[in-house]
Amino acid sequence: MQTAIKHITDTDIWVALESVKDPEIPVISVVEMGIVTKVASGESQVASGQSSRYARVTMTPTFVGCPAIGVMKKDIYDAVKKLGFEEVEVTVDMDTAWSSDRMTPEAKSKLEKFGIAPPAVMDSDLTEEMLDKVRCPHCHSTDTTLRSAFGSTLCRAIRFCFSCKQGFEQFKPL
């Protein structure tokens, strides 16, 4: 006798992935970050009329050398596996290149509340202006300057705010 199992859809996978956070920015999910590029699921026939349910998730790295990729890959695997799939495959590829423009508006506002200035929109190549006039996440002044394009993680730059005289980090436009 077969047990009736609730049909799990791709939407369920997307919802489950909302609970997987970026380890470097624990308030933002991998979906909001734009790291997950594709989700697919279905059933494959295995022996004697039995079927096995599979899920495939594709992700793309923010920075190619990002050390958090391995952790995120494992967390994604665990979250999807918990839904009840027999087979889960998580692939990292660059078929879709990550750009900071892939971050959702919610992710950008969460980032600012977290104390990191969100990246400017990258509709063209990087320009000096994108690194200029960045709003301070503490006092919201735009009287700030780039101190170094390299911060505590690959995706962050270091800035200084002349208005509140504090340093802060900026998520780099990429």
Place this chain on the structure above:
Amino acid sequence: MNTEAIKDLLYKMADDALVIGHRNSEWTGIGPMLEEDLAFSSMAQDKVGHSQALYQIIHTVFGEREPDVLAFQRSEKEFKCCQLVELPIGEYDFSLIRHFLFDHAEALRYEMLTTSTLMPLAQLAKKVRGEIKYHVMHADTFLKQLANGSEESKARMQASLNYAMPYALGIFEKSAFEDTLIGEGVFGGEEKLQHLWLEKVTGIVTTAGLQMPQVDEAKIIYGGRKGFHSEYLKSLLDEMTEVTRIDPSAEW
């Protein structure tokens, strides 16, 4: 497509990135200031990441060994990096000049490769060129600053530039496959790259008030691309392998 030609291109790029990445990481903890410490270690992490992505293409597309095996278990002779990246970090002004010369070449190379007919390479190039822009920006800022600093700092920058230039020109050592790569649309070739690079670098150097050294063809330091290396590569590779030998699961 000509497999040997493409592998040769991928190996030299990957080896350059791996070796310069390890050299840059030597500044960790000893940089002239904390921000420079972070800059050099971040750039090192980027470069090692790029090398791994390139070894990954060699592995998946051409069926060669796993990326970490390619990085840490090939002999010195099998390495295709240019000698510029092998040199010890020296004083800060040398490391900075090398970073400036190398990263401009790399930025232009990836720019050219965004239209490569080798799809995974074109994809990687589109991604990496954005990251390298930050490296180039960093190099340009500090080059200008130090060249316009004291008389001493200017003189030191000029001396390092003079010393590094014959090595930097060695980046563009031609392989036996130039025509094949150009013909197949994989890569526009070293000659074109060198031309673009000279134009770019000369502009910035001159604006910063330094002199662009003129190097005779006979003085250019070639060999790296064909497996002939400086005395420094062997010990660097040994050090890198040592880390994996102690902890085989060592993170990149």
